[in-house]
Amino acid sequence: MPETDPKRRRFGSVRKLPSGRYQVRYTGPDGIKRPAPHSFESEKAANRWLVKTEADMLRGEWLDPDAGNVPLREYLADWLRDRDLKARTREEYERHIRLHVLPAFGTSTLIQITPPKVRAWRTGLLDAEVGRSTVAKTYRILHAVFNTAVDDDLIRRNPCRIKGAATFKSEERPIATLDQVFAIAAGIQPRYRLLVLLATFAQLRFGELVALRRRSIDLDTMELRVRRATVEMEDGTQVDDDPKSEAGKRPISLPGGLRADIESHLAEYAQPGPHGRLFVGPQGGIPRRRNFNRIWRKALRDAGISPDLDLHLHDLRHTGSTWSAQSGATLKELMARIGHSSTRAAMIYQHATRDRDHAIASALDALIETAGSKINA
Known part of the structure; x- marks a missing residue:
């Protein structure tokens, strides 16, 4: 079949197929003549597609339809x-x-x-x-x-367009009490007592804890400095790497109440020399998360903590961060202490706790009683 008005058409060509549909052909900016990716029900629809394609070329937004044929x-x-x-x-x-x-x-x-x-x-x-x-x-x-x-100009739009699919709100983790933290520290193997305390009061991750060296702690200033994190690869290799972000490299002020525990640990368990590891296993190896989890679960049992609580070591970081927020720390102070570069993670520690909510209710109740007594006077 002949093309529709071939002499009058400035860009591309349209021809009617034996099926009654319309086929479009056009020349791209690369000089290659190619068909449209599909046929059209009407000549009007075919013309609209040509107009849009020409406009895309003029704006520099045309994409080679074959570019996306990459496996x-x-x-x-x-x-x-x-x-x-x-x-x-x-x-x-x-x-x-x-x-x-x-x-x-x-x-x-x-x-x-x-x-x-x-x-x-x-x-x-x-x-x-x-x-x-x-x-x-x-x-x-x-x-x-x-x-x-x-x-890369291979496709026009991202096909991943599901609203909310990239986010997942995990269940809120438990918060240990002060008594539970010290019960676990007392019940765990002595070489890991300080690890439990630093997970809580310095809000450190497991990888940050096992990467600590003697030089990481300054007893004169009671300051700990996080420089590295130990990660375990799928083949079992342990590698010291930079923290997740630059914010992860941070100084952390330590409570003075930990001084005796730190001094005792340095004397008994840390490797010698400034670069000696702070935490090592009984055979001198770097603690592995899987092995430590067995030690952790035994410490929970010995501390009398119910398995129903499902308390993990990482929950102590959550516990300490929540306590820090309750102490009046600002959002930026929390971000600096826990090593986060975004506010999203730090904000979860600024939630109201049930005990604090009861305290607020009690204060409001006192106002009501005061107002009532004035009315009845």
């Missing part, structure tokens, strides 16, 4: 290679991609992955009872990958 598997490999990631983070990304992305999209190209397919993929993970935090993390990775593909 996602290959693009993911390049994306990971080009990211400046810490070793442990790289392993985590690779694991999420291997377990949860490639089984669904490993044979697809970038342009083949559409919003409906992303929605179906996420629903499938949740239906398979993959943890919601894991699904949110994997979705964030995939979203970041497609953002890069948009920046």
